Every structure is written in C-alpha cells, then in structure tokens.
Amino acid sequence: MSEPFSYYSGIPTFEMMLGIALVAVLIFLIGMILNMKKWGGGSVKAFLSAFIKSATKEGHQSILTSVVLDILLQRRIIRRSPFRWVMHMLIFVGWGGMLVLSLIFALFEILHKIGIGSFDLNVVRSGFDTPNEVLGYLLLIGIIIAIIRRVALSEVSKRTQVFDWVLVLGILFITVTGFMAEGYRPDAVSAWTFLGADEALAQTLALFHVAISLLFCIAYIPFSKYMHMIAAPLTIIANGGGE
C-alpha cells in the first residue's frame, strides 16, 4: 500500500462516497422541488417569483445583512434568550463548520483524482484533523445542552415530541460515530484513540458515518419536519430579516 491508511475524508473508496453524496443531493433536490411546488400552489416558478419579489422588496435590509446577522449570527434568538443562542451557535457552528470542511476536502480529493495540483492528500487531511475535532466537540457540547434542556426544563419537556428527540438523538449518533471512526484510525491523533487502532472498523464506521450524515442531514430534510432548517433561513430572507 503506497498510502498506508488509504482513506481521506474517512472512506476507503472515494467513488463510493461520491456516489452516496450524489444520491443524497439528488434526493434532496427532488424533495426541494416537491416543497417549492407545494408552496407555489403546484408551480415551482410561482414560488420562486414570489420569493424573489418578497426578498427584494423595497424597505428590506440587504440580503447579505440578513444572511450574516439573522441567519449566521442568529441575532433574533440572542434577543430572546442568550442561553438558547449559545446552544444554537454551538450546534450550528459545529455542524456547519464540519460540512464546509468536508466539502473543501472533497474538492481536494476530486482535484487529486483528476490529477490537478501536486499535493499529498495525507498531509492535507492531517491539516483538517484539529479543526474537525474542535468543531465536533462544539457540536457535541451543543447537543448535550439541548438534551439536558429537553429533560430538565419542564416547559420544554412538556412540548417535546418524538420527532424532536429523533433530531437531537440522530445528530448525537452521527457525531459519536464520527468520533469513533476517527478514534479507530491507526494514525489518529484524537482523544478517542482509547478505542484502539482498527483500520477495518475505522473504514466501515467512516463509511457508515458519511452515509448516514448525507442521508439524514441532507437527503431526508425536505421530506421531514426538519425542513425548517431550509425554510427558516429562506423565510428570514423573504421577510427582509431584521431584529
């Protein structure tokens, strides 16, 4: 083996990961089209034109301001509850950050595959280790706070439904499998090395982790109540954001 641990974004075969990603994105797009059709009274075009009209209405703050202050920094939440804001930001930054890092790394892998650029993918990958680890912990802390909140605060636990639990536990599961896949890697530098090195298990877990991440966090969203993850930012843009 020229590259001793020949998986980069965590999976032995890059093609397999690409395949799953494409399927996930395709399912996601079909779901989005179905939703836009539903919102547009049967027509995607009707929805899109209503959306563009609303988002660009006179008097609205700029879309960039909405994206930065209202979607990325979620200032509407901080005004209501700084504690909830911290929880949201931990989850959001952790989850979003890892998604962005994965996309960047996938890009490196594609470049490497088609032979553009001369870089050692193992070196690039190890550069991603620490940020990934830090983001993973942010996400984990955020989820643990969310779970404690759901259990400990009576007004939150009273209105918690099954699907709320599916969401938090689902993300917790994905996060933990990610840490485990990392921990089993023979070249791991993570705190999870206590699991012991097992390349075969690491590869299987990594594939499993990426597959459920893509399917649960991307493909499933438009078909579930988690659609708010897409519809809420779109709503903020359509309504011109603001405090």
Next chain:
Amino acid sequence: MAEEKKAEEKQMPEIPKGEPSIKTDVIDPISLMQYDACTRCGECDNWCPTLDAMERDMNISPRDKISRWRSFMGKNYGLLAKLFGPKEIPEEDIQNFNDHLFHCTTCGVCGTVCPAGLNTIEMWEATRQQLVLRGNGPYGKQSLFPKLIGEMHNPYMKEQKDRLLWVPDDVEIADNADIAYFTGCTAGFNMQVLAVSTARVLNKLEVPFTMLGEDEWCCGSALIRTGQPHIGDTPRQAAIHNVEALEAKGVKKVLFACAGCFRAATIDWPHLMGREPNFEVVHLADFLAEQIEHGKIKWENSLENKTITYHDPCHLGRHVGVFEGPRKVIKSMPGAKFVELERNRDLQRCCGAGGGVKAGIPDLALGVASGRIKDAMDVKADILSSACPFCRRNLGDGRNSVLGLETGDFNVRDSEENDMQVEDLIVLTAELMGLSTKTKSQTEE
C-alpha cells in the same frame, strides 16, 4: 371553549374521494413556506395574549396551530400524498382548527419574537380566508361584517348620512384643506368623545382640516383581519373609494386617530389597490408630537403628578412602527409621571379586541383586556392611555371587569372615582389644552 362550534352544525363542503380536504389557493407562497419554517421552539407561546387569557389551552397556541396546518398540508400535498393520493382529514379536525385560528387577535407578537422571523399576521389572515372560502370560518358574529360593511359601509348598522352627526356647533370643518381627518366608524359613531376631541384640538391649533363625511366608508380592516376580504370585494372597493375621494379633495395629509384604520390605510389600502395614495398617512399621535416639537401646543391644565402609562395599540405600533410619537406627547403633558408597562413597544400585550375577537368572542376579548389592565396595575398607573378608540373601549371593559364596575357609557369621560382611568391620548390632550371633550349629545343635555 366558550362558543365551541361543532363541525356538524356547519355546512361542510362535499369533498370527492381522492381530492385534497383543504385547498391552499388563496394562501400566498411565502406564507405556505412559513408553515414549514417553524422550528417549534415555542417562543411565540410565551407571548401570545389569547393563550394567556385562555389559561394556556394549547389548542390555541400559535406553535400548535402552525403544526396542525403543516400536518394538514403534508397529508394533502406531501410526498405520500403525491405517491398514493391525498389523505382525508376529518372534518372535525378542520373545524376545530378553524375555531382555534379565530381565537387570535392578529396582534402579531408571535411573529415579532419568532427566531425564524415568521410573518404570522399574513399567515393567519390568509389561512382564515382559505377556511372562510371552505365554509368553516369566520367565527360567531364576525359573519355579519360582510353584509354590514358591504351594504352600509360601517359595522355598526348606522346610516351613511349620519356620519357627521357627532360634529358639535363649535367645531369648524373646512370644505377644502391640505389636511383631512379620517374619523373612522368607531370614533364617528360610538366613541364620539375621540372625534370631538380631535376636531377641537385641530381647531385650537389653527390647523384647517376637511373630512369626507357621508363619503367616508369603513376602512375594511375588520373584513381583512377576519379572512373575509373576498366577499363582495368590499375592502378593495372601500380602499379605492376612500383614496379616490381623498385625492379628489386634493388633500396632502390624512390624519387617523384610530389604530385599525391607520393600519388599513398604511398597509392594506396600497396592497389592495396596487399603488400608494397621493397623500401622506399620519397618525394623530405623531402629528401631535410634531406640533409639540414646534412649540404649538399650549397646555393649560395639569395631570397633577398622576402616574400615566401607555398601551401601544398593536395596529399602530407593532404593525406600522409608531412607538415614539405617543410617548413624546404624554411626556410633555404637565404633571405627568410617565411609566412604561413591562411589556411595551413591539413586545406589548394586545388589548384583546383586534382580529374580530371583540365581535366574535367577546369573553376572550375581555379576558385579554383584563390581563392588560393587570399589567397597568403592576406599574401602579392612575391613567392607562392609548391611541385607538377600539383599545380604549376594550381596555375600559377590562378595567370594569377587573374592578367589578358596571360597563359604562364610553362616550362619557371616565368617572373620577375609578381607580384607573382608561383614556385616549387625544382626549387627554384636549382636556389638558383646556378644551371641552363633551360630545354633541352631552352638550345638548
């Protein structure tokens, strides 16, 4: 629920098999998307005034209503519906949803606090309209609005020719002027103390003003808020009629003392007509604040160190953004000890009258108003002021209910023995300027 209507009492539409139980054709795409945007955080439930007044009956929680309509949409238009056909929604569920949806004053605080920034007012109004079209809505006496407003141009069963009956002999109204006063049905027919106070203050300030008189039609707000704008196309016709009549008079500025009419003229009329009117729309509170800034108002009396607070009418504040003008007026009143209510400005608690609730579910309107009165008691207010005849009416009823007083004649100035006076800004202004607030009928007596 006080006036729970049973599904079977209503004329339910026959839904052919395989057809969706609900339609969404009058709900705009953005509102439909917003039903999917709710994160179910429950923040709105912490603020909803009707939920508080109904002892937190979660059926009327905004979050719950969003979940239910979303689930209806999923059953009729979701992926499974696409694959296997729409699933039938039990009539009773739709009727119950309708009734709960009408237990709402369209105050909009749920949207203000929503982290996802949902424009709930538009969602509620459009969904109400969809349910009215379906035969489920509106609720109770709200169903009288289309006939009354459509035929008589006011909701109080009064004759158009009586529009100016309130005008006392001492009041001067110009045939033509740069400024018009749009009286509105409530001040013109029922709360005439506001109309006479407004007219006398403007006269005293030597601001010539004109009025539409018999040509003034109800602003249409009650129909829009209760999901009945399509019946007879009345609100649109009213918007066109009023705007064209005011434009024909050549006025440059139109003054409104009613929050409901002001909201209609600022937001609903341009929306219905597809254009802005050729005049400026100004609420009287802002106009008075401007007069104070220019040193035009000369106070002659004092509030004698009374504690006065201010209830932001939701249709004036949260809906349009007028918050500071009324405060400036109150703070400039001699002898006024101004205190804020704990919930103020865009987070205010509604008086309970809006969204057709006063007409449709009076018990609920009273319950919400009582909550607002308690807010004012918490800050030990001697006077609870507002800037809307409808708020004044409902808060007055709430005050009487909390203090165990008889429901009074609200054209009469609040009696001095009341522990808490509920009074409109313009009436207080007139009194402190040394003007009479007696209505024509009181003067004649």
